[in-house]
Amino acid sequence: MTRPTSEAEYLASLVPASVRGVSRRTLLRGALGAGTLLAAPSLLAACGGSGGSTSTGSASGTVTVGSNQSDAVPKAAIQAVMDAFHKANSGITTKINTIDHNSFQENINNYLQGSPDDVWMWFSGYRMRFFASKGLAGDVSDVWKNLAGMSDALKKASTGDDGKQYFVPSTYYPWAMFYRKSVFQKYGYTEPKTLDEFKTLGAQMKKDGLVPIAFGDKDGWPAMGTFDQLNLRVNGYQFHVDLMAGKEAWNGDKVKKVFDTWAGLLDLHQPDALGRTWQEAAQTLQQKKAGTYLLGSFVAQQFSKGAEQDDLTFFNFPEVDSTIGADAIEAPIDGYMMAKRPKNEAGAKKLLGYVGSADAQNIVVKADPSVIATNDKADQASYTALQKKSVEFVSQAKSIAQFMDRDTRPDFASTVMIPAIQSFLKNPKDIDGLCNSIENQKKSIFSS
Amino acid sequence: MARRKYKGIDHLSSVDRVVVTLMVVVPTLLVLWLVWLPAVGSVLLSFTNWDGIGPISSAKVIGLKNYHDVVTIYPPFWPAVQHNLIWLGVLFLIATPFGLFLAVLLDRELRGSRVYQTAIYLPVVLSLALVGFIWQLIYSRDQGLINQVTGGTIDWYGDQRYNLWAALLAASWRHVGYIMLLYLAGLKGVDPTLREAAKVDGANERTTFFRVVFPVMAPINAIVLVVTVIESLRAFDLVWVINKGRNGLELISTLVTSNIVGEASRIGFGSAMATMMLLISSVFVAIYLRYTFKEQR
Numbered sequence: 071m072t073r074p075t076s077e078a079e080y081l082a083s084l085v086p087a088s089v090r091g092v093s094r095r096t097l098l099r100g101a102l103g104a105g106t107l108l109a110a111p112s113l114l115a116a117c118g119g120s121g122g123s124t125s126t127g128s129a130s131g132t133v134t135v136g137s138n139q140s141d142a143v144p145k146a147a148i149q150a151v152m153d154a155f156h157k158a159n160s161g162i163t164t165k166i167n168t169i170d171h172n173s174f175q176e177n178i179n180n181y182l183q184g185s186p187d188d189v190w191m192w193f194s195g196y197r198m199r200f201f202a203s204k205g206l207a208g209d210v211s212d213v214w215k216n217l218a219g220m221s222d223a224l225k226k227a228s229t230g231d232d233g234k235q236y237f238v239p240s241t242y243y244p245w246a247m248f249y250r251k252s253v254f255q256k257y258g259y260t261e262p263k264t265l266d267e268f269k270t271l272g273a274q275m276k277k278d279g280l281v282p283i284a285f286g287d288k289d290g291w292p293a294m295g296t297f298d299q300l301n302l303r304v305n306g307y308q309f310h311v312d313l314m315a316g317k318e319a320w321n322g323d324k325v326k327k328v329f330d331t332w333a334g335l336l337d338l339h340q341p342d343a344l345g346r347t348w349q350e351a352a353q354t355l356q357q358k359k360a361g362t363y364l365l366g367s368f369v370a371q372q373f374s375k376g377a378e379q380d381d382l383t384f385f386n387f388p389e390v391d392s393t394i395g396a397d398a399i400e401a402p403i404d405g406y407m408m409a410k411r412p413k414n415e416a417g418a419k420k421l422l423g424y425v426g427s428a429d430a431q432n433i434v435v436k437a438d439p440s441v442i443a444t445n446d447k448a449d450q451a452s453y454t455a456l457q458k459k460s461v462e463f464v465s466q467a468k469s470i471a472q473f474m475d476r477d478t479r480p481d482f483a484s485t486v487m488i489p490a491i492q493s494f495l496k497n498p499k500d501i502d503g504l505c506n507s508i509e510n511q512k513k514s515i516f517s518s
Numbered sequence: 519m520a521r522r523k524y525k526g527i528d529h530l531s532s533v534d535r536v537v538v539t540l541m542v543v544v545p546t547l548l549v550l551w552l553v554w555l556p557a558v559g560s561v562l563l564s565f566t567n568w569d570g571i572g573p574i575s576s577a578k579v580i581g582l583k584n585y586h587d588v589v590t591i592y593p594p595f596w597p598a599v600q601h602n603l604i605w606l607g608v609l610f611l612i613a614t615p616f617g618l619f620l621a622v623l624l625d626r627e628l629r630g631s632r633v634y635q636t637a638i639y640l641p642v643v644l645s646l647a648l649v650g651f652i653w654q655l656i657y658s659r660d661q662g663l664i665n666q667v668t669g670g671t672i673d674w675y676g677d678q679r680y681n682l683w684a685a686l687l688a689a690s691w692r693h694v695g696y697i698m699l700l701y702l703a704g705l706k707g708v709d710p711t712l713r714e715a716a717k718v719d720g721a722n723e724r725t726t727f728f729r730v731v732f733p734v735m736a737p738i739n740a741i742v743l744v745v746t747v748i749e750s751l752r753a754f755d756l757v758w759v760i761n762k763g764r765n766g767l768e769l770i771s772t773l774v775t776s777n778i779v780g781e782a783s784r785i786g787f788g789s790a791m792a793t794m795m796l797l798i799s800s801v802f803v804a805i806y807l808r809y810t811f812k813e814q815r
């Protein structure tokens with residue numbers, strides 16, 4: 071060992087070898103190595119993913135399914151449907167990607183423009199046609215050629231702006247005024263047919279200590295149902311469709327009349343609705359504290375199966391104008407669409423044909439008795455009383471609307487209508503100001 | 519034994535030079551790519567009406583229309599600005615001073631101060647989303663604790679006269695703990711001889727604090743100020759979890775999110791509001807930077 075010739079060398083010799091061994095250089099080298107090791111799998115996956123596609127002519131291989139049925143009961147139902155499909159078509163396996171219901175909707179733009187699953191669940195209405203016209207959905211007209219049991223109205227609801235079909239319906243559910251039979255029996259109420267009858271009934275319910283109409287608009291969308299029903303009754307189906315499409319003025323007399331009618335009914339609604347979720351409002355109905363509740367038939371999910379769900383029934387929203395009547399209803403349709411460029415097109419089309427069939431829909435409606443099948447060949451014998459009534463209700467309707475947030479542009483529905491309706495509920499007196507505000511925003515959005 | 523004479527920083531070997539360059543360039547590129555590029559992109563997109571579908575080049579340039587629409591025909595905007603200012607005011611004038619006060623009290627090392635510290639700091643480790651949920655159980659109109667105990671029917675989260683204050687109480691509950699801890703750490707670092715000197719001169723507690731301790735804590739005060747401003751401009755999670763920022767709880771951040779994220783996809787419109795938020799924040803950042811650089815001279 072040589073003698074150190076400078077202070078630096080002397081100090082360096084005092085550092086033990088085990089510590090000196092890790093110099094700055096070796097540390098950096100180690101970090102680089104570790105970083106590469108961590109990054110390598112993701113890099114490899116990126117390389118490998120794109121090479122695994124099989125564009126087959128015959129139906130075999132794997133079909134990926136994007137599902138938004140994240141709640142336990144519907145999720146199990148979808149799994150059962152896919153298992154049954156695999157049994158019937160042993161060459162094809164399905165891979166279900168379940169995503170939380172709200173997240174699925176919120177990320178739909180990115181999802182479809184990235185690499186979506188071959189088949190994905192969605193809703194019919196404007197939003198379906200919107201994606202079809204933007205080229206984000208696959209044409210499934212040839213699936214429809216072999217699809218039996220779907221009514222013309224359903225086919226129309228599955229058709230895009232170019233006349234081709236892009237959607238295969240699975241289930242739907244009507245919106246109506248729900249009530250408990252036992253409560254109506256107890257107080258001797260009858261189902262009202264006109265708005266005046268309903269107002270009288272409401273006054274009577276108040277005297278009996280019930281809230282006439284349960285109401286919870288914290289999430290913003292439930293009140294859209296009330297607007298839609300009133301608009302369908304006051305102005306008719308065609309005006310409603312045109313209004314949703316942006317072709318009619320929101321500050322015209324017709325729309326003001328709808329808000330006026332609604333303002334006249336507000337004293338029958340449950341107060342402080344803006345802090346209450348629809349589930350809490352449904353529980354008010356379930357606890358026999360409210361007389362009626364305007365919601366979709368999924369309200370049954372808040373009632374326990376068996377006797378409680380059997381006690382639940384509904385009547386059509388009463389007519390307001392006798393020249394218009396009450397034959398227009400709202401029944402949003404849920405179903406499946408195909409990606410524009412699916413990895414397994416033949417398999418995807420076969421799956422779509424299956425989910426539109428009666429066999430698949432039987433499985434779904436059995437697991438979730440709050441919805442009904444779209445295929446009229448589905449087995450209705452095992453339907454609950456509520457489901458049977460829903461089928462009858464939907465089949466006698468002359469026109470079916472989808473619901474405001476599916477019938478109109480989503481940016482208009484969520485950024486304009488939700489705040490507008492909530493401000494109407496807070497301040498029902500300034501209808502002119504409200505309608506002008508909506509019209510200005512609508513012009514700005516629809517012209518872009 | 520190889521002898522490496524240290525030749526000074528200008529004479530790094532070429533390997534060293536490459537390493538240093540990478541260590542500077544890679545993070546800079548990341549910051550440019552993840553922070554600056556999207557920020558500039560947002561500002562540019564605010565002049566278009568892009569709806570998020572298709573390439574950005576398909577967006578139509580519409581000039582200042584988005585900005586015009588935001589300030590004239592978009593009803594939630596001005597209430598949102600008001601609420602942001604109220605949020606800033608409450609945090610700045612009530613929550614932060616209260617946190618300071620608690621820090622000063624706990625600095626006295628009373629019996630059980632450890633327990634108090636932990637209890638007051640505990641809300642800070644909870645995410646704001648969880649805080650919103652916890653307070654929902656207290657504030658709910660039909661099933662919440664307050665209404666069950668008092669028998670009232672006030673709709674704390676649903677009535678727009680009360681819900682902003684209810685949310686501010688929940689946010690302050692968390693903010694106070696955060697400020698208390700920052701300040702307590704700063705107080706521990708104050709030279710005790712200063713306090714003794716003040717006592718010798720006959721100053722009481724209050725004078726000691728305001729005249730001696732507080733000025734010495736100037737760097738901590740600056741940090742506390744910055745944290746308060748950032749927290750109030752950033753306020754989002756709590757309000758989003760309550761009711762997605764509607765009905766009296768509008769904030770600019772929630773408006774931006776509800777317009778851009780999700781089905782609405784009004785990217786141009788939301789970007790206009792985001793750009794406005796950037797400008798407002800820049801004012802505070804500029805003030806702070808001016809203060810810091812003036813100090814250093």
